[in-house]
Amino acid sequence: xxxxxxxxxxxxxxxxPAFAPQYKTTILRSPQYPLLSLDNTLSEMTGPVFGHDKxxxxxxxxxxxxxxxxxxxxQRIVVYGRVLDENARPVPGALLEFWxxxxxxxxxxxxxxxxxxxDPNFGGCGRTITDExxxxxxxxxxxxxxxxxxGVNDWRPAHIHFSVFGQAFAQRLITQMYFEGDPMIWQxxxxxxxxxxxxxxxxxxxxxxxxxxxxxxxxxxxxxVLRGRRSTMFENRMEGN
Amino acid sequence: MVQKLERLKESPSQTAGPYVHIGATPNWVEITxxxxxxxxxxxxxPETKGERIIVKGRIFDGSGTPLKDALVEIWQADAEGLxxxxxxxxxxxxxxxxxxxxxxxxxxxxxxxxxxxxxxxxPYKDGRLxxxxxxFWIVARGINIGLxxxxxxxxxxxxxxxxxxxxxxxxxVRVATLVASRSEENGLPTYTFDIHLQxxxxxxxxxx
Ligand SMILES: [Fe+3]
Numbered sequence: 001x002x003x004x005x006x007x008x009x010x011x012x013x014x015x016x017p018a019f020a021p022q023y024k025t026t027i028l029r030s031p032q033y034p035l036l037s038l039d040n041t042l043s044e045m046t047g048p049v050f051g052h053d054k055x056x057x058x059x060x061x062x063x064x065x066x067x068x069x070x071x072x073x074x075q076r077i078v079v080y081g082r083v084l085d086e087n088a089r090p091v092p093g094a095l096l097e098f099w100x101x102x103x104x105x106x107x108x109x110x111x112x113x114x115x116x117x118x119d120p121n122f123g124g125c126g127r128t129i130t131d132e133x134x135x136x137x138x139x140x141x142x143x144x145x146x147x148x149x150x151g152v153n154d155w156r157p158a159h160i161h162f163s164v165f166g167q168a169f170a171q172r173l174i175t176q177m178y179f180e181g182d183p184m185i186w187q188x189x190x191x192x193x194x195x196x197x198x199x200x201x202x203x204x205x206x207x208x209x210x211x212x213x214x215x216x217x218x219x220x221x222x223x224x225v226l227r228g229r230r231s232t233m234f235e236n237r238m239e240g241n
Numbered sequence: 242m243v244q245k246l247e248r249l250k251e252s253p254s255q256t257a258g259p260y261v262h263i264g265a266t267p268n269w270v271e272i273t274x275x276x277x278x279x280x281x282x283x284x285x286x287p288e289t290k291g292e293r294i295i296v297k298g299r300i301f302d303g304s305g306t307p308l309k310d311a312l313v314e315i316w317q318a319d320a321e322g323l324x325x326x327x328x329x330x331x332x333x334x335x336x337x338x339x340x341x342x343x344x345x346x347x348x349x350x351x352x353x354x355x356x357x358x359x360x361x362x363x364p365y366k367d368g369r370l371x372x373x374x375x376x377f378w379i380v381a382r383g384i385n386i387g388l389x390x391x392x393x394x395x396x397x398x399x400x401x402x403x404x405x406x407x408x409x410x411x412x413x414v415r416v417a418t419l420v421a422s423r424s425e426e427n428g429l430p431t432y433t434f435d436i437h438l439q440x441x442x443x444x445x446x447x448x449x
Contacts, residue, residue, distance in 0.1 A: 011250065015253050015385070017385065023385070026383045026384075028303035029303070029382075029384055031446050032443060033446075036446070036448065039366065040449055041366060042324060043316070043363060046316075047316065048326065048341035065275050086248050086249045086250070087249075099263040107260045108263065108270075108272055111260075112260065123263075123272045124263050125263050125264045125272060161261070167327070169316045169376060169378070174256075175252050194255075199253045203252065225251050227251050
């Protein structure tokens with residue numbers, strides 16, 4: 001990393017606002033005072049790193065990492081892509097954690113009550129670290145859509161949750177990946193918290209027929225973009241101010 | 242036409258949802274055998290330098306109800322004020338202290354709790370020292386983008402009074418929302434940092 005500058009300001013109009021009443025839970029969980037704007041200090045420009053020693057060989061294989069008696073039920077897929085920053089440079093060493101429902105749309109969680117069956121061979125969590133070029137991949141089954149208590153008949157489109165650690169705490173991000181061609185994306189009160197359609201499309205993974213594994217698994221490409229940094233030549237000008 | 246900046250847009254955030262624990266703390270939700278231990282559970286070992294403390298609290302919504310499905314992450318400097326990060330260029334932080342912790346809020350009481358050390362002071366951009374603080378990042382169902390805030394220490398009145406970040410808070414009555422009160426628990430200094438998402442006591446959150 002050559003650049004040590006602070007991060008570009010977050011475009012709060014690109015992200016969903018805290019208060020989005022169509023997603024009812026935001027109503028009581030959204031701060032109402034303005035955020036305190038603060039150019040990054042060392043507390044935000046630094047961040048934890050995670051070594052490959054933390055990872056086990058099956059951590060990026062959701063088909064096998066929980067399996068007890070056989071493979072989980074469902075459409076086999078590979079998800080791959082790159083983690084980049086806003087300067088379009090790869091982010092190596094980023095820790096990605098992902099979690100999802102099973103093929104029937106059921107999460108393995110004690111507070112989950114949806115009637116779709118639990119899959120005894122599917123845990124629903126995985127993680128990986130990006131390589132030198134910011135690349136990652138993992139293997140899983142395609143999650144199902146599921147209903148959730150918001151409106152009387154609201155459903156989530158199929159999605160995979162992603163948590164990303166970049167090179168600084170200022171880049172910390174949690175988001176969700178959707179699947180190309182799913183009409184339910186455009187009916188979802190959580191998706192629609194994102195104001196701009198182009199921003200929503202940034203979260204839709206493309207079906208990649210070229211990289212599909214013949215007779216095995218479909219491939220989806222999903223790139224993730226973290227905040228970019230200012231060049232230090234601008235930072236130094238401010239010394240002693 | 243002018244030259245293009247060739248910039249990408251940051252991926253938009255989406256809520257962590259109610260089942261963030263499956264990915265972040267799977268053992269805590271009884272998804273066992275996938276990995277040995279949940280990341281960020283333990284910050285302090287026998288060799289860690291610094292004063293042992295407990296940091297605990299709850300996160301309240303606008304009705305005064307504690308969140309029982311949130312995930313809290315903390316990031317802090319070591320006892321000397323150095324971050325354990327490749328981005329830290331001022332010196333070598335304590336190798337026995339990662340500075341990063343992660344805890345779910347309790348499913349019944351809503352309490353989070355970290356055993357950590359009291360951080361040293363870190364300079365602001367202009368070289369003045371900030372008061373000791375711990376960065377908090379909160380995600381949960383109903384939170385569309387992670388909330389950044391800081392916890393300061395109630396027994397650091399002098400340092401707090403000269404902290405350049407706290408000085409940026411226009412409404413001085415709100416500074417208190419970032420300051421944790423100190424008590425004793427099992428012989429350890431214990432700081433209680435309650436976070437209010439809304440209402441009269443709404444915590445100061447940062448756009449950093
Ligand atoms: Fe979900």
